[in-house]
Amino acid sequence: MSERRIVQRGLYFEEFDETAVYVHSPGRTVTEADNVLFTTLTMNTQSLHLDAEWSKGTEFGERLINSMFTLSTLVGTSVAQLTQGTIVANLGFSDVSFPHPMHAGDTMYSETRVLSKRLSKSRQGQGVLEFEHIAKNQHGEVVAVAKRSTLMLCLPAEAS
Numbered sequence: 143m144s145e146r147r148i149v150q151r152g153l154y155f156e157e158f159d160e161t162a163v164y165v166h167s168p169g170r171t172v173t174e175a176d177n178v179l180f181t182t183l184t185m186n187t188q189s190l191h192l193d194a195e196w197s198k199g200t201e202f203g204e205r206l207i208n209s210m211f212t213l214s215t216l217v218g219t220s221v222a223q224l225t226q227g228t229i230v231a232n233l234g235f236s237d238v239s240f241p242h243p244m245h246a247g248d249t250m251y252s253e254t255r256v257l258s259k260r261l262s263k264s265r266q267g268q269g270v271l272e273f274e275h276i277a278k279n280q281h282g283e284v285v286a287v288a289k290r291s292t293l294m295l296c297l298p299a300e301a302s
Contacts, residue, residue, distance in 0.1 A: 155269035
């Protein structure tokens with residue numbers, strides 16, 4: 143008897159539901175090490191992310207998590223559920239905001255809505271989706287919002 147194989151993947155264009163909220167799991171607790179590594183890897187020398195003593199004198203009183211790490215992690219948390227192996231390309235980001243800062247030790251929880259979807263006019267077998275990604279911390283405060291346009295694969299003919 144041959145065993146059935148189930149491969150983890152994202153959703154194909156036709157499988158996305160514009161009325162659903164996709165809740166991503168697990169959450170991600172962000173550490174000081176995450177922040178320092180990401181900040182230095184990306185050559186961002188902003189003292190607000192690296193210098194604890196300097197940051198004490200800011201309105202926040204401590205270092206903040208790099209907002210680009212927050213954005214990257216927000217999008218990353220959606221990959222396994224939505225786009226793993228089914229995305230062709232990111233087309234762009236818009237309306238990115240960080241309403242509340244992230245701090246070391248915060249846990250990010252995220253969700254995604256499909257704002258729009260349409261078949262590609264120029265690329266057969268592909269469609270364009272616009273997502274809205276939202277991240278909240280453990281207190282329910284929104285820490286990041288981003289709209290993202292993607293080019294997604296349609297269902298393969300053999301899967302239809």
